[in-house]
């Protein structure tokens with residue numbers, strides 16, 4: 001069984017941009033959220049260091065989306081505090097929103113705009129000068145292989161194209177911290193590689209990426225810091241190697257951390273039997 005432990009302060013020498021709060025990009029304290037009787041997030045604490053590629057992993061229903069929604073100011077917590085680069089999400093929302101980019105789950109976009117128009121609109125909302133928006137939008141569309149589709153309406157985009165234009169919109173103002181809920185879902189391997197390259201370049205500049213995923217291989221290959229959620233709680237957080245511990249892979253560590261059982265469908269004895 002891998003170790004369960006809490007994160008210490010980030011390593012000395014780790015890149016830390018714009019994070020006055022001891023180098024933490026995100027500090028969450030005692031965060032709670034219930035939906036009726038269902039406790040979705042049960043008093044979690046998280047300290048996510050700046051300049052890292054951070055994976056938030058957990059089984060279905062663990063509370064990842066609820067957590068990311070509260071951390072990014074999309075959903076009001078029942079209790080607790082969230083600081084982004086030292087700014088409180090709920091008492092200082094303007095400061096926070098200028099510093100973060102978000103690719104939420106179930107991304108809602110202005111679908112009657114073309115991809116290009118969507119970026120122009122997002123850029124102006126972010127207060128960027130028009131010429132700068134044009135330059136950045138053209139570069140992002142090119143890197144994300146969306147140039148040919150830039151004049152097509154977003155409503156006609158595929159799932160993967162929607163993720164990519166959503167990512168471009170989230171990156172346009174060069175945020176310090178980027179939050180991505182399942183960014184690779186529905187994205188083909190070539191586009192995934194492109195997104196990966198963009199995100200790696202972005203974190204190398206000192207920015208922080210926090211993304212949720214079920215795909216352990218992806219988290220293991222991309223992230224240098226991991227937080228594991230199960231049943232509304234954080235069961236481990238820290239550098240990838242520490243969370244993996246003695247386990248041969250993050251997948252194995254994850255399965256024992258979340259207490260997975262070996263139920264491989266033994267009860268379904270009719271399945272595949274005589275028809």
Ligand SMILES: Nc1ncnc2c1ncn2[C@@H]1O[C@H](COP(=O)(O)OP(=O)(O)OP(=O)(O)O)[C@@H](O)[C@H]1O
Pocket residue numbers: 035038039040058059060061062063064065066067
């Ligand atoms: N708006 C809502 N109303 C009622 N219950 C909700 C709502 N949103 C989330 N929940 C419940 O809260 C719990 C956590 O859900 P959440 O979507 O945060 O999990 P998740 O880890 O993101 O799951 P998945 O990986 O399946 O997307 C679940 O039991 C879910 O049913």
